[in-house]
Amino acid sequence: MLLLPATVFYMIFFIIPFFISLGVALGVFLPSDAQISRGEIITLRYFEQTFDRIFLLVLLRSLLLASMTTVACLLIAYPMAYYIAVKAEKYKSFLLILVIIPLWVTFLLRAYALLTLLGPEGFLNGILIGLGIIEEPLYLIYNERAVLLGMVYSYIPLAILPLYSTLTRLNKSVIEASRVLGAGPVKTFVKVTLPITKPGVLAAVILTFIPAAGEFVVPSLLGGPDDVYVGTLVYNAFLAARNWNWGAAMSIVYISVVLIGVVLYLRLVGEELRV
Amino acid sequence: MDPAVELENIVKRYGRILAVDNISLTVEKNTFYSILGPSGCGKTTLLRLIAGLEIPDSGVIKMNGTVVNKVPPEKRGLGLVFQGTAVFPHLNVFDNVAYGLRMRKVPKHEIVERVLEVLRLVNLQPEIYASRRVDQLSGGERQRVEIARSLVLKPRVLLLDEPLGPLDLKIRQKMQAELKRLQKSTATTFIYVTHDQTEALSLSDRVAVMRNGGIVQVGTPEEIYNKPVDQFVADFIGESNLLEGRISGGVFETDGLPPITLREYDGVNGKRMLAIRPERIEVMDAEKLENRVKGVIVDKTYQGVYTVLKVSVSENLTLTVYVTRPDVARRLVVGDHVMLGWRSSDCVVVGAQ
Numbered sequence: 001m002l003l004l005p006a007t008v009f010y011m012i013f014f015i016i017p018f019f020i021s022l023g024v025a026l027g028v029f030l031p032s033d034a035q036i037s038r039g040e041i042i043t044l045r046y047f048e049q050t051f052d053r054i055f056l057l058v059l060l061r062s063l064l065l066a067s068m069t070t071v072a073c074l075l076i077a078y079p080m081a082y083y084i085a086v087k088a089e090k091y092k093s094f095l096l097i098l099v100i101i102p103l104w105v106t107f108l109l110r111a112y113a114l115l116t117l118l119g120p121e122g123f124l125n126g127i128l129i130g131l132g133i134i135e136e137p138l139y140l141i142y143n144e145r146a147v148l149l150g151m152v153y154s155y156i157p158l159a160i161l162p163l164y165s166t167l168t169r170l171n172k173s174v175i176e177a178s179r180v181l182g183a184g185p186v187k188t189f190v191k192v193t194l195p196i197t198k199p200g201v202l203a204a205v206i207l208t209f210i211p212a213a214g215e216f217v218v219p220s221l222l223g224g225p226d227d228v229y230v231g232t233l234v235y236n237a238f239l240a241a242r243n244w245n246w247g248a249a250m251s252i253v254y255i256s257v258v259l260i261g262v263v264l265y266l267r268l269v270g271e272e273l274r275v
Numbered sequence: 276m277d278p279a280v281e282l283e284n285i286v287k288r289y290g291r292i293l294a295v296d297n298i299s300l301t302v303e304k305n306t307f308y309s310i311l312g313p314s315g316c317g318k319t320t321l322l323r324l325i326a327g328l329e330i331p332d333s334g335v336i337k338m339n340g341t342v343v344n345k346v347p348p349e350k351r352g353l354g355l356v357f358q359g360t361a362v363f364p365h366l367n368v369f370d371n372v373a374y375g376l377r378m379r380k381v382p383k384h385e386i387v388e389r390v391l392e393v394l395r396l397v398n399l400q401p402e403i404y405a406s407r408r409v410d411q412l413s414g415g416e417r418q419r420v421e422i423a424r425s426l427v428l429k430p431r432v433l434l435l436d437e438p439l440g441p442l443d444l445k446i447r448q449k450m451q452a453e454l455k456r457l458q459k460s461t462a463t464t465f466i467y468v469t470h471d472q473t474e475a476l477s478l479s480d481r482v483a484v485m486r487n488g489g490i491v492q493v494g495t496p497e498e499i500y501n502k503p504v505d506q507f508v509a510d511f512i513g514e515s516n517l518l519e520g521r522i523s524g525g526v527f528e529t530d531g532l533p534p535i536t537l538r539e540y541d542g543v544n545g546k547r548m549l550a551i552r553p554e555r556i557e558v559m560d561a562e563k564l565e566n567r568v569k570g571v572i573v574d575k576t577y578q579g580v581y582t583v584l585k586v587s588v589s590e591n592l593t594l595t596v597y598v599t600r601p602d603v604a605r606r607l608v609v610g611d612h613v614m615l616g617w618r619s620s621d622c623v624v625v626g627a628q
Contacts, residue, residue, distance in 0.1 A: 173361035176328055181424070182349040182378035195365045 018255070024248035032245065046249040055233065059254060062230040063261070066212035069151040070159075073208050074201065076152070077159035081200075082193075084160075085167035096164070103157050111221040114150055115141055146222040151212060158211075159204040166200025202269065206262060213258050230254045277340035279304045279432050279464035280325060285334035287320055294320040295331070296488035302432075302466060302481075307458050309467045309475040312485030313511065318468045319358065321485070322434050325466065326355050339431065349378075354425025358436040360417045362409050368394070368420050369405040375428045393427040396461075398453065415446040419453075426457070432464045439474070451478055472512045476500060484508050501623060506548060509625050515550040516594050522547045522624070531589030535566050538619055548625040551617055554597040558584065558607065561616025570594065572611045577604070586615060 023029040027043040035043060084095045102110065117123045120137035128134045140146060170193065178188040194201075216231025230250070237247030280302040287295040294317045302308045310318045323329045325336060327348035336343050343351055363371050369390055376386045394401045397419040409417060418438055425433055435454075439447045455478050458465045469475050475482050476496040483493045484507075492504040503509035509517060520529030523544050527535045535549070561567050573593065574585035581597040582604035588594055594615060598604045607613065 171361060171364075173357040173359070174363060176348075177355065177357060177361040177421075177424075178363075178374070180326060180328075180348045180353070180355045181375035181428070183374075184349070187378070192363060192365075196363075198365075 018252075021248045021251055024245055025252045027245055030244055032243075046245040047253070049246050050249045050253050055250060055253075058228055058233055059230050059257065061228075062213050062215075062254075063257070065148065065151065065229060066209050066215075068148060069155055069212045070205055070208045072148070072152045073155050073159040074204060077156055077163055077204065078201075080156075081160045081163035081167050085164050086170070086172070099157050099160050099164075102154075107154055107217055108221070110154065111150060111218070114146070114153065114222065118146065118149075141222060142224040144223065144227055147219050147227055150218040150222040151215065154218060155208045155212060158207050162203035162207060163197070163200045166197045166203075170196060198269075202266065205265070210258055210262065214254065276304065277337075278302055279306075279339065280466065281335075281337040282321075282325070283335040283337070285321070285324060285331045285336065287317075287324060287329065287331050293488050295324065297334075298488075298490055299334075300483055300490060300493060302464060304431075304464055305458075305462050306480040307455065307465045307467065307478055309469060309479040309482045310485055311469055311472055311475040311482050311511075313470055316485045317488040318470075318485050319436055322436050322466065322468050325432075326353060326434055327351050352431050354428060354430035354433040356418075356421050356425055356433065356435045356438045358438070358440060360414075360421050362417055362420050362424070364409055366409065367405070368399070368407050368409065368412070369401075371409060371420055372424045372427055374424060379428075389427050390423075393423045396426065396457065397423045399423065414442050415450060418442070418450065422454075422457070426461060426463070429461075430463065432466060433458075435465060435467045437469050439469075447474075454478065476512070484511065486511075503550060503623065503625055505626050509548075509550045509623075514553055514595060516553060516556075517625070518549045518551070518592075520547065520549060521545060527622070527624070529592075531592035532568055533566065535622060536619055537622060537624070540624065542624055550623045550625050551594075551621060553583070553595040554581070554599070555621035556594060556596045556615050556617045558586075558596055558598055558613050558615060559600075559603050561614040564616030565619055566622075567614055567616045568594075569612065569614055572607060572609050572613060575604075575607065575609055582607075586613060588615070 020029065025046055027035050027040060027046065031040070031043075080099075084092055084099075088095055115122070118140040119125070120139070120141075124140070125134075125137040129137065174192060174196070175188060178192045179185070183191060214231050214234075216229060216235050219227045219229050219232055220235075234247050234250050234254070237243050237250060241247075278301045282298055282300050285295055285298045286293075296317075298321065310321060312318050320329065324331050327343070327346060331344070338351060338353075348355075363374065366374070372390045372393060373386050376389060381389075391401045391405070394404060399416065399419055404412075404416070404420075409420065412420065422433075422438070438454075439450050442450060451474060454465070454467075457463075467475070467478065476499070479496055481493065482496055482499050484491045484499060486507055492499060492508050494502070499508065500512055503512060503515075506517060509515045518527075518529045518532070520527050521544075522528075522537070522540070522542075525537050525540045527537055527547070527549050529549070557564060568588045570586040570588035572584055573587045574583075576583045581599045582601075584596045584598060584607065586594050586596055596615060598607070
């Protein structure tokens, strides 16, 4: 009974749209004129159109970007969450607010801030040139590096929050017990803290990887013309090529790949999620 | 022989709070030593200082004769059982207990041997418990795992911080007996922090009573109970009738009671406080006792093991009396006139040496 609201939410916002998209991808909904004239109710042509070399390469590239983003976010977010949850006594709430505030500022503004900071006439280049460290400005924007930077920048708050959540519930006595039993700080972290906070890490990975794989705002604002990802392709299919069926087919393939990947990952890392 | 632990002039401040105020004490080897005091008196801080989890602002901590101020907790050769358990939730019982041994790189077969041995020692049959996950255990079982985890390393000193707090009465009593047995059979020094004076008195070889960061009295349980050094100790340890009065010529005088002749009193005269334990006051056959007073029962409370009577003996003096005999207790009701009696030897001048 308690699961009802969650189930309803899930049905409305995921299951039903998924099947609607599947319907569009199969030509059941919104068939093209050509399809109608041929009298086909279901067709696989849009899926065939999807499985071409370029799409698959782009999909791989998106997964790679999402993986790098997730790893980078974890490496940065974990120590930050640890500090806020365990070490910062007085400033805990303040620091948490600092982490959450960027989520309220639309990414568009933050992207432009990044562009201004890193652009050829921007702040960073200005200082480096002014100090005589370099002569020509560094090309830090409109390329893959900028995209990764922008991704990590936008996803860190999402990674910090679940990590913080498990870390606050960490019993400090357990850490001290490990120390008294003879484990130094590094061993204690690896053998005690990390395993206990695994649910938080898993949640952070999922919360970061899944949306990052489909991200298209960051690459379009901060990337160059070559920085094409799955999100970009789907966006273009819907809005430029106006081929909704094809766009839907690409979405279905992409979602399926990501979900299967996540399920395999969870199986691999083991244990039920006890967040 | 060097004492197990020695503290000399230990001071610890947190901001403006003086948690430990110039404490010095000595814990002899193989004793069950309790640190007893109300919440907030600094006893947990003191234990953490001994453990090395906190550093004193000043003072010397010695173990076995060696100064250990700069030695980290894992190298002090002690075990620590925390308030509210700190067993590793992600490991099963065996791995919990084996943790310290694995940190010391003890060979595998020896680990198995020692873990099984210590599990039997704390009455957790290995066949049943070794592979159990920690969250499937009851509070008492978890506490025993934590004790086993420390004892398996054969520490010289085991520090326990109110380990039996959250347990039910029956289990707590059983665990208390087990802890006492373990201390004796493993010949370890136990330093036991608690706010429960019954626990401290029944388990310890020596008790240190703490208050507001300082040690008020150190002694055997009998000394603490029968010869409290001040009103706080007399009041905190068990219940007492505390009477203010004057002593001169070996006789204690106070309003509401006849003069009490104190045998062998060679302490200071003048204004003093006298303590009489409620269980030492008789309500039957009081005529045979040296000190008697008449009074009226104004309150009667049944407490299982004994019945508590409040007897008004004068306008401003009410004495508390424990009646253990159920037949006597049943016969008495509020409003009865009774004769109370007690021996002079059961009177303690608080603070006398």
